[in-house]
């Protein structure tokens with residue numbers, strides 16, 4: 001940097017980014033997140049994915065992000081299609097600040113599908129839900145009733161996703177608008193995975209699928225959500241903050257286990 005005006009401009013740009021919530025440097029090289037991907041991402045082992053013929057650029061301009069999400073999610077016939085649709089969905093501002101799409105983890109054939117809130121820093125880095133401290137506790141909680149995301153048999157397996165597939169800046173709560181925009185993808189996700197039971201982890205999951213917050217009152221009672229029997233539960237992050245809640249969480253896990261044994 002040569003002169004004072006350049007330095008002042010650089011400092012102003014940096015301060016603006018800080019004020020917008022940027023809290024870490026992700027890469028040495030700039031990334032144009034507005035550019036559409038040239039190819040759809042590969043899906044690991046089961047990579048016989050059919051590209052889905054999305055055409056967001058020919059949709060009427062007045063369509064809202066939620067309408068476009070509904071259209072794209074509705075066209076997905078498999079979970080791989082759905083992940084591909086999310087990978088090219090450009091209407092949610094959170095995507096621009098996220099490092100990775102966090103779609104799901106575990107076994108899609110599991111009888112239980114856990115819905116969390118949104119990725120934090122660890123999940124954003126790894127591209128998998130619940131891999132930080134809260135995730136470690138989540139794994140322990142379900143292990144206590146014999147379930148694991150990496151279980152060999154479908155019977156003992158767990159499938160995990162979030163309301164939001166991208167990390168909100170500074171781990172803020174997603175806004176109602178952001179949740180409404182991404183809900184069609186979650187609805188389709190549940191329909192395609194077709195679990196027997198849902199677990200709604202915390203307030204954000206309850207708000208997104210039940211339209212109600214207040215997990216302290218909701219927990220412990222079976223409800224119907226997205227066409228499935230669902231158990232609202234305390235989020236593991238809440239249990240890490242308040243150990244007294246663990247007793248309630250344990251009761252809810254036992255209720256879940258009883259359902260599975262019915």
Ligand code: URA
Nearest residue numbers: 116117118119129130
């Ligand atoms: N909290 C969530 O709700 N989801 C994650 O993936 C991580 C933390």
